Amino acid sequence: MLPYPLGFWQGLVQTMSIVRNLNTFKMGTIVELFQGVSIWWMLALVTISILITMVVCHKVHSLVTKFWWTPLKLRKTMEQQGWKGPKFCIFVGNIPEVFKFRKGELSKDVGIRNFDIMSRVHPQYILFSKKYGNKFFYNMGLDLVIMVTNPNLVKEILLDVGNYHKARPSTFGLSKLVGKSLLSMNGEEWANHRQVFAPAFRIELLKGLVNKITKSIISRLDIWEEKVQDGGGLMELDVHHEISIITTEVISHMLFSNNDEKTQQVFIQLKTLFEILRDQVTTNPFFYIPGYSILPTTNNRKMVNLAQQVDKTIKQIIQIRHAQAKANKTSYGDDLLGLMLTSMDGEKVGDVIKCQLSIQDVFNECKTFFLGGFETTSTFITWTTLLLAEYPEWQDHARKEILEVCGPNIEMDTSKLNQMKNVGMILNEVHRLFTILPRMIRVATNDTKLGDTFVPKGLMLEIPTFQIHHNPTLWGEDAMEFNPNRFAKGVSKACQDPQGFIPFSFGPRYCIGQNLAMLQSKLIVAKVLSRFQLSVSPNYIHNPQYLALLTPKFGVQLHVKKLPPSTSS
Numbered sequence: 236m237l238p239y240p241l242g243f244w245q246g247l248v249q250t251m252s253i254v255r256n257l258n259t260f261k262m263g264t265i266v267e268l269f270q271g272v273s274i275w276w277m278l279a280l281v282t283i284s285i286l287i288t289m290v291v292c293h294k295v296h297s298l299v300t301k302f303w304w305t306p307l308k309l310r311k312t313m314e315q316q317g318w319k320g321p322k323f324c325i326f327v328g329n330i331p332e333v334f335k336f337r338k339g340e341l342s343k344d345v346g347i348r349n350f351d352i353m354s355r356v357h358p359q360y361i362l363f364s365k366k367y368g369n370k371f372f373y374n375m376g377l378d379l380v381i382m383v384t385n386p387n388l389v390k391e392i393l394l395d396v397g398n399y400h401k402a403r404p405s406t407f408g409l410s411k412l413v414g415k416s417l418l419s420m421n422g423e424e425w426a427n428h429r430q431v432f433a434p435a436f437r438i439e440l441l442k443g444l445v446n447k448i449t450k451s452i453i454s455r456l457d458i459w460e461e462k463v464q465d466g467g468g469l470m471e472l473d474v475h476h477e478i479s480i481i482t483t484e485v486i487s488h489m490l491f492s493n494n495d496e497k498t499q500q501v502f503i504q505l506k507t508l509f510e511i512l513r514d515q516v517t518t519n520p521f522f523y524i525p526g527y528s529i530l531p532t533t534n535n536r537k538m539v540n541l542a543q544q545v546d547k548t549i550k551q552i553i554q555i556r557h558a559q560a561k562a563n564k565t566s567y568g569d570d571l572l573g574l575m576l577t578s579m580d581g582e583k584v585g586d587v588i589k590c591q592l593s594i595q596d597v598f599n600e601c602k603t604f605f606l607g608g609f610e611t612t613s614t615f616i617t618w619t620t621l622l623l624a625e626y627p628e629w630q631d632h633a634r635k636e637i638l639e640v641c642g643p644n645i646e647m648d649t650s651k652l653n654q655m656k657n658v659g660m661i662l663n664e665v666h667r668l669f670t671i672l673p674r675m676i677r678v679a680t681n682d683t684k685l686g687d688t689f690v691p692k693g694l695m696l697e698i699p700t701f702q703i704h705h706n707p708t709l710w711g712e713d714a715m716e717f718n719p720n721r722f723a724k725g726v727s728k729a730c731q732d733p734q735g736f737i738p739f740s741f742g743p744r745y746c747i748g749q750n751l752a753m754l755q756s757k758l759i760v761a762k763v764l765s766r767f768q769l770s771v772s773p774n775y776i777h778n779p780q781y782l783a784l785l786t787p788k789f790g791v792q793l794h795v796k797k798l799p800p801s802t803s804s
């Protein structure tokens with residue numbers, strides 16, 4: 236036998252000749268072929284073959300477990316407890332039939348006063364509850380989902396952040412593009428991030444923003460006024476577009492204390508990214524196949540490219556801020572970026588040492604706040620203006636109250652905003668009827684129990700907020716009507732169950748931007764109504780759709796008329 240290195244090389248040369256001869260290889264010659272191969276080489280070959288076989292078996296096992304065994308096991312566990320659901324197609328689950336049903340529903344006309352739009356917003360609920368009753372499950376891609384509509388059980392889920400984690404379905408691309416952030420993190424990581432941002436959203440701090448927000452609103456409404464004058468006293472506007480200009484400015488101030496060219500660049504890139512992604516999630520069933528989002532399709536490449544551009548621009552904004560703080564020997568500032576940079580340094584604020592964020596965390600959180608901050612609020616305010624235009628009697632009530640509380644010059648501060656009871660009732664009713672985040676999703680991280688139901692680890696739980704907000708058992712026979720009066724004596728009197736009204740969720744993970752969103756909404760509604768009369772344009776096509784948010788598909792075209800000086804400021 237040759238010493239090891241020589242034996243190895245000899246074995247290699249012999250094996251190459253075996254491989255070369257493979258095409259003329261006959262079973263009978265197998266022994267002949269291996270004659271003379273060194274023992275070292277034989278051992279190496281056997282070891283490598285065993286290792287490869289083990290890796291392949293492990294991969295196959297985990298793929299079979301993920302794609303076949305786990306979904307089937309979860310299904311069986313739920314079936315044994317009396318839950319039922321449709322058969323599913325591997326990879327895409329029940330998505331194709333949901334999309335097909337939804338397409339049919341979306342092709343039907345719907346009137347503005349018809350709030351019975353569950354089949355457009357949450358087609359899976361209508362489709363499967365009709366066939367299987369309330370205890371149904373379905374597959375969203377690979378994930379097995381059940382719906383929880385009972386407010387007490389919803390409360391249990393939202394309070395138990397240990398057993399129920401935030402979950403994007405495994406196949407969704409948003410988390411891959413935006414990265415891990417406050418919106419999607421869990422456990423200690425989430426708690427640390429939440430602690431960094433919470434101070435910026437305290438109502439006392441937001442009070443200081445009133446003037447900045449009011450300035451943004453007034454400068455945009457001045458443009459409206461010019462347009463109305465040019466149009467001979469009446470003008471058609473797409474309010475969704477108009478309001479999003481204001482809310483973008485506000486979130487830019489919250490994040491970066493300004494709305495300069497670079498900030499606007501981030502916004503445009505993120506908006507485009509979000510629109511492509513929204514289109515993929517809502518129209519392309521293949522998007523739900525695991526791994527699809529990393530294929531080099533045109534849209535996937537566009538999204539990755541945009542996400543990289545956003546990171547690059549944010550990096551430049553951070554570099555400028557760093558340089559300024561260093562040159563002026565000042566802190567990083569008290570906007571959200573300032574808080575994040577302070578936290579990157581692990582600085583001590585008061586008695587608390589803030590957690591250290593990484594640069595990637597800062598990129599991701601900037602993207603999350605941009606996306607979470609502008610589109611949600613602008614969409615909500617857009618629906619509010621539509622309903623005020625559709626129900627002129629409520630528009631008059633609100634305007635009268637605004638003028639009484641704020642005086643002819645419409646001077647506003649947070650205490651005045653709190654006195655606007657009618658405006659508050661109207662906003663609540665819009666939250667109820669046009670719940671812009673119509674569902675929340677959690678995943679069970681442990682085997683646990685929810686009411687009488689055993690919840691196996693890995694099961695997805697969907698909270699259909701929209702359905703809860705429209706349920707006649709909770710809201711009475713007029714649940715499908717626009718009636719802000721139901722909130723006259725507060726939420727507890729409007730709904731059978733206090734947990735039946737959750738537009739901002741509740742528990743530890745309630746919306747961090749709730750105060751900001753409500754402040755902006757009241758300021759914008761008050762300023763708009765004090766200067767303009769709104770009515771629905773005949774060009775408006777009512778087409779509410781669930782596109783990540785409950786959105787007016789074709790914008791909201793309203794007729795805007797300048798009010799005479801006696802009624803306006």
Ligand code: HEM
Pocket residue numbers: 417418419429486603604607608609611612615671672674675676737738739740743744745746747748749751752
């Ligand atoms: C009308 C406007 C808004 C509505 C209806 C709304 C609604 C919600 C809801 C329902 C959640 C919980 C989602 C879940 O648990 O699955 C949430 C979370 C969140 N929202 Fe909002 N939101 C609005 C505005 C905003 C604004 C203006 C910001 C930021 C400036 C914001 C930032 C966030 C963040 C970061 C979270 C995650 C909080 C956490 O998990 O700790 N939202 N929002």
